[in-house]
Amino acid sequence: MKAAERQFTTISGVPIEPLYGPEAIAGIDLARELPPPGEFPYTRGIHRDMYRGKLWTMRQFSGFATPEETNRRYLYLLAQGQTGLSVAFDLPTLMGYDADHPLSEGEVGKCGAAISSLEDMEILFRGIPLGDVTVSMTINSPAAVLWAMYLVVAEQQGVDWQRLSGTLQNDILKEYIAQKEYIFPPRPSMRLVTDTIEFGARHTPRFNPISISGYHIREAGSTAVQELAFTLRDGMEYVDWALERGLAIDDFAPRLSFFFNAHSDFFEEIAKYRAARKIWARAMRDRYGAHSERSMKLRFHAQTAGCSLTWQQPYNNVVRTALQAMAAVLGGAQSLHTNSLDEAYALPGEHAVTLALRTQQVLACESGVTHTPDPLGGSYFLEKLTLDTEAAANDYIHRIDRMGGMVAAVEAGFPQTEIAAASYRYQCEVESGERTIVGVNRFQSDGQPIELLQIDETSARHQRQKLAALRARRDNGQVRKTLDALARAAEGTENTMPRLLDAVRAYATLGEICDSLRAVFGTYQETAHV
Amino acid sequence: MPHPIRVLVAKPGLDGHDRGAKVIARALRDAGMEVIYTGLRQSPEMIVNAALQEDVQVIGLSILSGAHNAIVPRVLELLREKDMADVRVIVGGIVPDQDAEALKRQGVAAVFQPGASLDAVVSFIRQSVGEQSTG
Numbered sequence: 001m002k003a004a005e006r007q008f009t010t011i012s013g014v015p016i017e018p019l020y021g022p023e024a025i026a027g028i029d030l031a032r033e034l035p036p037p038g039e040f041p042y043t044r045g046i047h048r049d050m051y052r053g054k055l056w057t058m059r060q061f062s063g064f065a066t067p068e069e070t071n072r073r074y075l076y077l078l079a080q081g082q083t084g085l086s087v088a089f090d091l092p093t094l095m096g097y098d099a100d101h102p103l104s105e106g107e108v109g110k111c112g113a114a115i116s117s118l119e120d121m122e123i124l125f126r127g128i129p130l131g132d133v134t135v136s137m138t139i140n141s142p143a144a145v146l147w148a149m150y151l152v153v154a155e156q157q158g159v160d161w162q163r164l165s166g167t168l169q170n171d172i173l174k175e176y177i178a179q180k181e182y183i184f185p186p187r188p189s190m191r192l193v194t195d196t197i198e199f200g201a202r203h204t205p206r207f208n209p210i211s212i213s214g215y216h217i218r219e220a221g222s223t224a225v226q227e228l229a230f231t232l233r234d235g236m237e238y239v240d241w242a243l244e245r246g247l248a249i250d251d252f253a254p255r256l257s258f259f260f261n262a263h264s265d266f267f268e269e270i271a272k273y274r275a276a277r278k279i280w281a282r283a284m285r286d287r288y289g290a291h292s293e294r295s296m297k298l299r300f301h302a303q304t305a306g307c308s309l310t311w312q313q314p315y316n317n318v319v320r321t322a323l324q325a326m327a328a329v330l331g332g333a334q335s336l337h338t339n340s341l342d343e344a345y346a347l348p349g350e351h352a353v354t355l356a357l358r359t360q361q362v363l364a365c366e367s368g369v370t371h372t373p374d375p376l377g378g379s380y381f382l383e384k385l386t387l388d389t390e391a392a393a394n395d396y397i398h399r400i401d402r403m404g405g406m407v408a409a410v411e412a413g414f415p416q417t418e419i420a421a422a423s424y425r426y427q428c429e430v431e432s433g434e435r436t437i438v439g440v441n442r443f444q445s446d447g448q449p450i451e452l453l454q455i456d457e458t459s460a461r462h463q464r465q466k467l468a469a470l471r472a473r474r475d476n477g478q479v480r481k482t483l484d485a486l487a488r489a490a491e492g493t494e495n496t497m498p499r500l501l502d503a504v505r506a507y508a509t510l511g512e513i514c515d516s517l518r519a520v521f522g523t524y525q526e527t528a529h530v
Numbered sequence: 531m532p533h534p535i536r537v538l539v540a541k542p543g544l545d546g547h548d549r550g551a552k553v554i555a556r557a558l559r560d561a562g563m564e565v566i567y568t569g570l571r572q573s574p575e576m577i578v579n580a581a582l583q584e585d586v587q588v589i590g591l592s593i594l595s596g597a598h599n600a601i602v603p604r605v606l607e608l609l610r611e612k613d614m615a616d617v618r619v620i621v622g623g624i625v626p627d628q629d630a631e632a633l634k635r636q637g638v639a640a641v642f643q644p645g646a647s648l649d650a651v652v653s654f655i656r657q658s659v660g661e662q663s664t665g
Contacts, residue, residue, distance in 0.1 A: 091543070091544040091545055091595055091597075092544065094544075095544050097544075103544060104544075105597075105600055106543070106597035106599065106600025106601060107543060107544050107595060107596075107597045107600075110595055110596040110597060111545075111595055111596065175546075179546055179547065180546025180547070180548060180570055181546045182546075219547075219549070220547075220548075220549050221549050221553075307549075310644070310645055311643055311644035311645045312645050344624070344644050344645075345624065345626065346596070346624070346626070420552050420556075423549050423552070423553060424552070424553055424556050424557075427553045427557075427648065428648075431647060431648050431649065437645075440645045441647075452626065455596070525569075526569065526570070527569075528548075528567050528568070528569035528570070
């Protein structure tokens, strides 16, 4: 195809001009749109000195098989220089089932660590001082329950909750939109999220009770603009619910955190992070009347794009991941996960995860990109792309406002349908060869075998045995009492967190606690949109 | 005019990652097939019952969680019990080579791993069902 005929676009389909010069940003009020880093609306980053002052947290998402095995992996990663932990739970845990539930058959420990009770959580953090290491937990529908377990383990270690720092993902809206790990219907789920935000504002001032996530929206096949718009609009929905509860904006907004994808289109991703900070800062100040700058500063974790990893020629994934990670760093991320080369096949093995961590360390210590904040600021192309991304995301946000907010939009299937259409469009481009994936539809070669992490059924047996022993050992009268109290709290309007803590302390299991809540809230089944 | 091929696209297990299942469902529909998508978290029993009621020639199972060795053999067993062994079962998702070979020996018609083209899936189904109706 001749260059004149070929359409150049970002990976999300935004057209790209042949050249960007001063005219691309002519007429822009630079003092308003592009003040120095650390100044509203934080286009160039939330800190004046960015990584000169503090590097991002290197936080590899990790968890597999039993809590015993995952604990060993954590101790290894910390010994390798990782600076925070990030817990991956298995599917039964994510769905609120114990390891011995019939639906857990074949799934225990496969996609993350199996945690059915406080006992498992105690084992998971054995030898890890929760007062010093920050922990992020990827858990959503039963997030309040797992957080209660975490708080009790901290208590056992003698750590004051006031000092406790970390992040609970706890973003249920993106589950309905994209990842589909939901248990209860949207409205009771939003109530549980609001309970955690309220509890956090009172008792854990340094803990992020929610990480509002675009990552999974992007992985489900959305464009960069959809990822940005749906995530920020989700954030506004949580704010609306917390305000409705009677909280003051500056009492909880500083602890709202975000999580974005780092996909393959280098400049589009950097523009996305910059636009995210601008939109959020303005929404906090103008839509919600926040006064504290901490409420206006969007802090985010980034993870390189799992969906970009290929099964073919897996070593190419190291290169993809490095470029994606660099985009996140140039976009001002506060913490970062780099994917391992083997993740199109399985959960990462130890060699692969070490290489992924080294990738971040090379970026941080050798590349020089950390020496000055927002080093690409002022690039005609990047500034134009930032403005366009911001405008396109705002259009979506206004559409969702007109639909009555995100819960209403989700119930109408709006974001789900938009994402499905975008993902099909993307796949058709790959299929037609219009979009190149190296090693998949061009530059193919024969396979290179790689070593893989295997998780067999011994983990499931071990977990089931532990549960049986626990159920025989604990005070089952006390378990019943705390579960009944939880159910009564759920039926009413009081905050469920204190009741969850009581149930967890009595060693009620995750499945038992979620069953009590299922009985009150009911469960959710989506209408499948194809 | 021949009847269109009927396919049940199903998502068993606890996993909710449905991007692949939805893309496949649309691609098969665009290729002229009649596609029924079950939605999420279907047990093997629910899948086989849906296949019976919808009178499909092909069941496509999308599994990304690593639970294929527990789920797929159960679907095959139920199909045999219900005298539906002529229904072709294809599997798509993250299935290591050695597991893919084992599943094929147990009766799975094909396993499509990450990076497989939509065209390969469509062609395989056409050929497989075509052979069946002429053979």
